[in-house]
Amino acid sequence: MEGLKECVANLVVYLHPSKAKCPNEAILTELSSMLFTYNETFEGVVLAYDPGNCSNLAKILPGIHPYFGVKLTARILLFNPKPDMLLEGEVVKITPHSIHAVVLGFSAAVIADEDIRGEFKYKSKHGKEVYVSKSHKKHKIKVGTILRFVVKSFDEEILHLSGSLLADHSGCARWLDKNSDKWSQADRF
Template sequence: MDGLKVSDANLVVYIHPSKANRVRQALRGELSSLLFKYNEVFDGVVLVYDILAQSKSAKILPGLSPYFGVNVKAKLLLFSPKPDMLLEGKVMKLRKESIHVIVLGFSYATIAEEDIRGEFTYKTVRLS
């Protein structure tokens, strides 16, 4: 489907020292914080991640609370629509001033009246 892409990412994830004995769990927590939010680095919304590999060593960062960085290779599924790209969605509500749809089964979108193409018209039908 247009707008979806798989990306191989080489990341450095910074982990608090209190989570040093549960690194894998901490990595999942940090990567989960990226889900369903637009990320400029990836130019899209991260939908799914899969950790492929992590380094066995870490680099300690100096500071008041010395976090340590772990190198991670991950595969990401990104939702990255571009202008003028066609997307399919299920219409949930029609109004004269807007159309409400669900895209990809999870993302809610509203198309405002000024963005609705001219060939679509609105007609009120009264049921008696």
């Protein structure tokens, strides 16, 4: 899936003097506070970290509460989707005017009616809502489907995605993987 990247970061973590006895625990707490929030320095949402080398030396900062800074190197996994990237998410809700999905278990994605290609028709039978392809009856999008879509925009503040199903290589990921010859031929014409 696009939008994920790993980076190595050289960080300085500032700790309160009361944390001097167990700095490793305090460092992990500080790193954990960055999880699932957009970080402008790294230009992405921090999903995971692996604290690497930690310096044995700390620099005491002057002030009322003299914090000390500890240098460390950490590997960080980031999520930063850009427009036109291809992402996958699990469909959680379908309405006549939109499809709602969750990406990586934390980021909400919405595909509005105008971003769903005309090939898909909304149907509701026995209380179950589904989008079905007019040209390929087995290509269905329903709750629980892994949906492959193109990113239109990403709101970094609330971690919300806006997507599109206008491209031929978007839709139900399972169907697309099984029938790649059918949708790739449509791209050629």
